[in-house]
Amino acid sequence: MGIASIAASAAQTIAASAAGTSAPVTTINPAEAAHFGALAADWWDPRGSSAMLHRLNPARLGYLREAIDRHWGLDAAGFTPLAGKTALDVGCGAGLLCEPLARLGAAVTGIDAAAENIAAAHAHALQSGLTIDYRTGGIEGLGSKRFDLVTSLEVIEHVSDPAAFIAGLAGALAEGGLMVLSTPNRTALSHLAMITIGEGTGQIPRGTHDWNKFLTPEELGGLLEEAGLTVIDTRGLRFSPAKGFVISDDLKLDYFVTAVRA
DSSP, rough: OOSSSSOHHHEEEEESSSTTEEEEEOOOOOOHHHHHHTTTGGOOOTSSSHHHHHHHHHHHHHEEEEHHHHTTTOOOTOOOOOTTTTTEEEEOOTTTTTTHHHHHTTTOOOOOOOEEHHHHHHHHHHHOOOOEEEESSSGGGGGGGGGEEEESOOOOOSOOOOHHHHHHHTTTTEEEEEEEEEOOOOOOIIIIIIIIIIIIITSEEETOOOOOGGGOHHHHHHHHHHHHEEEEEEEEEEEEETTEEESSSSSEEEEEEEEEEE
């Protein structure tokens, strides 16, 4: 878990010095980008180094679809609920979320800090017959463009400045838009599951997580509020021996946050 891509992205233009000059400041952590870039060739292999992401994806997509339908008052039986809408996935990796969003009808942009990931994403989208605007870099490269849906799943725990990262995401969200984030909680359970067991047994590539960088729901909620957003839903992700990863009210392992402009 927590490997949805990497420290990809996101920053904002802020004051660079007391003299008042400004420059783009990125929250990309180069070491994290390199770590995940090295996994790029293996990203779409459900038995490879990103196997955990493949196991997470059904629950993630289910939660996203519910949030989309609820926010825009759509028919849950519709095939293309995002038709006519734009979507941005920040820290997109090789496109495991971008491609389903495109199939749901969105005009999708995916950005990631690792050029290797973007190359793999381009290649897979071509094979899949999908048109997705993939870009290497951070959110500052998007300029003034705004999106109806902004997602960033299992990414914020890898960036160098979470507050700046959230500010960048907020700046990319259109009026009336929807933001969906997910991240591990900083609990004893997440340490045991993701690091002691997950990384210790090789189910997750070693060095993927720094438990001290995990955010609690309260901490993430505070950052969203500071960025001018309102949290409208928080749900957990837990592992069921019978069903795999499922959406839950238990936030101790990993959780989703849905937010809109205040």
